[in-house]
Amino acid sequence: MSKQEFDVGAEAQFDVLPVLKKDRLYSFGKYTYVIVGFALATWCFMIGGSLAGFVGFKTAIIASIAGNMVAVLIMITATVVPAVRYGIDNYTIVGSFLGYNGTKALMVLLAVFQASWVIVFSFMVAKSVLAIASGFTGTEIDSRIILTILGLCAAGVVWFIAVKGPKLFDKLNMVFAPIIVILMVVMIVLVGKDYGFSVLMKAKAINPLDNNWLNFLIAFELSLGAGFSWWPNMGGLARLCKTERAAFWPNIIGLVFGATLGTAVGVAAALLIGTTDPTGWMIPIGGLFVGTLALIAVGMANLTAVAIVSYNICLGFKQWKSFFKMNWTKVTGLFMCIVFIGMFFAVELYNNFYIILGLACTVYSPIIAMQLIDFYVFRKQKLELRSLYNKTDTGSYCFWKGFNWVAIFVFLSGAVIYYLIMDPINVTYSPVFQYTTATGGATIYALIAYYVLGKLILFKKNKGGYGGQNNAGYHIHNRNGEAETNHNGNAEAL
Amino acid sequence: MGSQIEDIRAELHGRTGMSEEIEKDLFKRIAEIEECRSMIKPMTKVDLISGLAFALLLGVLPVVLVGLGIW
Numbered sequence: 001m002s003k004q005e006f007d008v009g010a011e012a013q014f015d016v017l018p019v020l021k022k023d024r025l026y027s028f029g030k031y032t033y034v035i036v037g038f039a040l041a042t043w044c045f046m047i048g049g050s051l052a053g054f055v056g057f058k059t060a061i062i063a064s065i066a067g068n069m070v071a072v073l074i075m076i077t078a079t080v081v082p083a084v085r086y087g088i089d090n091y092t093i094v095g096s097f098l099g100y101n102g103t104k105a106l107m108v109l110l111a112v113f114q115a116s117w118v119i120v121f122s123f124m125v126a127k128s129v130l131a132i133a134s135g136f137t138g139t140e141i142d143s144r145i146i147l148t149i150l151g152l153c154a155a156g157v158v159w160f161i162a163v164k165g166p167k168l169f170d171k172l173n174m175v176f177a178p179i180i181v182i183l184m185v186v187m188i189v190l191v192g193k194d195y196g197f198s199v200l201m202k203a204k205a206i207n208p209l210d211n212n213w214l215n216f217l218i219a220f221e222l223s224l225g226a227g228f229s230w231w232p233n234m235g236g237l238a239r240l241c242k243t244e245r246a247a248f249w250p251n252i253i254g255l256v257f258g259a260t261l262g263t264a265v266g267v268a269a270a271l272l273i274g275t276t277d278p279t280g281w282m283i284p285i286g287g288l289f290v291g292t293l294a295l296i297a298v299g300m301a302n303l304t305a306v307a308i309v310s311y312n313i314c315l316g317f318k319q320w321k322s323f324f325k326m327n328w329t330k331v332t333g334l335f336m337c338i339v340f341i342g343m344f345f346a347v348e349l350y351n352n353f354y355i356i357l358g359l360a361c362t363v364y365s366p367i368i369a370m371q372l373i374d375f376y377v378f379r380k381q382k383l384e385l386r387s388l389y390n391k392t393d394t395g396s397y398c399f400w401k402g403f404n405w406v407a408i409f410v411f412l413s414g415a416v417i418y419y420l421i422m423d424p425i426n427v428t429y430s431p432v433f434q435y436t437t438a439t440g441g442a443t444i445y446a447l448i449a450y451y452v453l454g455k456l457i458l459f460k461k462n463k464g465g466y467g468g469q470n471n472a473g474y475h476i477h478n479r480n481g482e483a484e485t486n487h488n489g490n491a492e493a494l
Numbered sequence: 495m496g497s498q499i500e501d502i503r504a505e506l507h508g509r510t511g512m513s514e515e516i517e518k519d520l521f522k523r524i525a526e527i528e529e530c531r532s533m534i535k536p537m538t539k540v541d542l543i544s545g546l547a548f549a550l551l552l553g554v555l556p557v558v559l560v561g562l563g564i565w
Contacts, residue, residue, distance in 0.1 A: 015516070017516070017519060017520050017523055018523045018527055020526055020527070024534075059560070062560065065552055065556065066553050066554075066556040066557050067553075069552045069553035070549060070553035073548065073553065077545075081537075085534065085536070087534075213561065216560050220557060241534075243534055243535040243536075244534065244536050244541075245535070245537050248537060249541075320511075324511055325512075385524045385527060385528065386502060386505055389506060389520060389524070390505075390506055390509045390510065391509060391510060391511045392509040395509070
């Protein structure tokens with residue numbers, strides 16, 4: 001490979017240009033490491049703690065696998081398939097149904113959520129460092145100033161990893177993903193040994209409702225929400241996979257089975273020890289050596305995980321002209337400025353994080369539903385790359401000056417529908433919840449609403465290229481890998 | 495491929511928000527993808543059937559079994 005080709009490939013990793021086959025980094029195995037490491041971070045323990053509020057250990061695992069399986073399959077079908085097929089990131093893809101300005105509006109909202117994750121995880125790494133120091137010295141260290149300084153250092157490491165990008169994600173997770181999987185299994189065994197597996201299996205939920213079916217549904221709903229909430233992090237890395245299969249299945253392995261393993265540990269810790277914060281239970285359960293090792297591994301997984309979060313959101317920022325012209329270090333640096341400032345409020349954010357999580361839950365169902373309808377139903381799996389990169393009113397995907405008001409209406413009303421079915425912050429629900437769940441209800445609503453309104457308004461007004469899409473040359477291949485149309489629309493064998 | 499790139503350039507030049515140098519690279523990449531020269535291996539029917547089976551067996555069935563009180 002010549003130096004020039006190498007540089008072009010490296011550039012593509014940090015830009016929104018389509019990534020060609022020769023520039024792709026991830027095989028099935030490498031991407032599996034990346035996704036397993038990404039999934040097995042502290043979010044699993046937090047979700048596990050939430051599930052333990054409503055159901056016991058066995059039911060939590062059933063709900064976690066079922067909810068994540070359904071949600072992750074739907075989510076990756078909507079995001080990963082177009083991303084890997086065209087070599088483009090998710091934030092470029094959503095321009096096909098949100099419009100190029102609608103995408104930017106969504107980015108502002110997502111940037112708040114993603115920055116919050118980076119702050120909270122950096123803060124948790126800081127807490128881990130203090131827990132390890134306390135374990136070794138036997139002295140309780142609880143200083144906000146020290147926590148903030150350590151949190152800033154952790155955020156600095158996140159920035160470094162995000163700047164280095166996908167190649168470093170792969171290297172780090174090849175080391176830490178297997179270690180974490182082994183440590184999680186060891187942790188469950190140790191919990192079983194210390195407390196007894198029968199005690200774990202019989203442990204009652206912390207704060208259940210009277211109705212067991214509703215308890216299960218809430219656990220299922222939380223798992224659906226967790227599965228959908230990977231959405232902002234999809235596409236950016238999937239476009240670097242060498243085959244569709246290599247981009248698809250590792251998500252099932254990592255985001256469903258890997259995440260469920262971490263969730264199981266979180267549920268066990270919450271039920272038996274009463275905390276979901278790994279700094280509070282890893283050393284007491286694992287002892288100083290195993291506990292410290294586990295905290296270091298989880299800390300590294302957290303840093304890599306939020307570096308992947310930062311990488312994806314910063315790729316999205318490149319939708320803005322001013323960001324596009326900046327080099328990668330500056331783009332990520334600007335995002336990290338928000339994180340560094342937020343780190344001074346990390347304690348408050350950490351204590352009220354459930355509010356941000358709750359709000360985030362309402363956002364993803366309508367977006368994923370519209371992406372499915374747009375790509376599979378309206379566009380028959382054909383995207384016009386030229387229109388995706390055309391940021392003026394001359395492109396097919398400009399809708400109304402870059403805003404698709406139909407999609408924006410469905411998005412906002414979908415979020416309201418979710419909220420009406422279940423208030424994710426206070427966990428109150430309407431009677432509809434037990435038939436559809438909130439994520440299910442909002443998704444079904446958005447699927448139907450976008451389909452009907454799309455046909456009635458967008459197709460009739462010929463907006464977004466829906467009415468008379470130019471298919472010339474944009475359909476790459478059919479399911480058998482055969483070319484269906486070339487640029488002139490003629491059948492052509494590869 | 496040259497004419498393809500020219501065609502893309504005529505349609506997109508100055509409309510992408512990118513500098514001229516990056517636009518050139520973008521046009522080359524779009525042309526390669528449009529001409530199916532950068533095609534990646536798609537999923538097979540086995541993948542699709544397996545995905546559906548996973549969804550039904552590990553996604554839907556457990557909910558039904560819990561709902562019926564079997565689990």
